[in-house]
Amino acid sequence: MKTFNAKVNVTLKKSVLDPQGQTVLEALHSLGYKGTENLRVGKYFEVTLNAQDENSAKTQLKEMCEKLLVNTVIEQYEVHLS
Amino acid sequence: MKTFNAKVNVTLKKSVLDPQGQTVLEALHSLGYKGTENLRVGKYFEVTLNAQDENSAKTQLKEMCEKLLVNTVIEQYEVHLS
Numbered sequence A, B: 001m002k003t004f005n006a007k008v009n010v011t012l013k014k015s016v017l018d019p020q021g022q023t024v025l026e027a028l029h030s031l032g033y034k035g036t037e038n039l040r041v042g043k044y045f046e047v048t049l050n051a052q053d054e055n056s057a058k059t060q061l062k063e064m065c066e067k068l069l070v071n072t073v074i075e076q077y078e079v080h081l082s
Helices: A019-030 A054-069 B019-030 B054-069
Strands: A002-012 A036-051 A075-081 B002-012 B036-051 B075-081
Touching: A002 A054, A002 B002, A002 B036, A019 A036, A019 B054, A036 A054, A036 B002, A054 A075, A054 B019, B002 B054, B019 B036, B036 B054, B054 B075
Parallel strands: none
Antiparallel strands: A002 A036, A002 A075, A036 B036, B002 B036, B002 B075
């Protein structure tokens, strides 16, 4: 068994409105950061897991995301393994 | 002016308890993912910003994080620019 560190970023799909992100963007504009154009807010998970090998870790992470961590109807995710 | 895409990951500092992460971890265990050992939940921001150069973008992002996006008393952050 090896130990892997995974970082999972979850965001709303591009086609889904993100009012929280819009609010943060407006707050940045009102603080003077006029150069910011687009901002989306999401969730972030840092997971440590034990698995036989990298492929097994990836498979487990994909399952975990699709069963629990991500609402795949409105959200998309990216996994980075190290 | 150039356009930069930044990804900002915000997590609670190691020394701060993360009851939300603990709950997600227990949920994963009860779904059968016994190999997961540690899990922390955080926030994730995807920002598009215009800046003169990479250094200026980095400086602006650092300021935005410290003024608005991150509570530096209990949270830490990582910025990835591309």
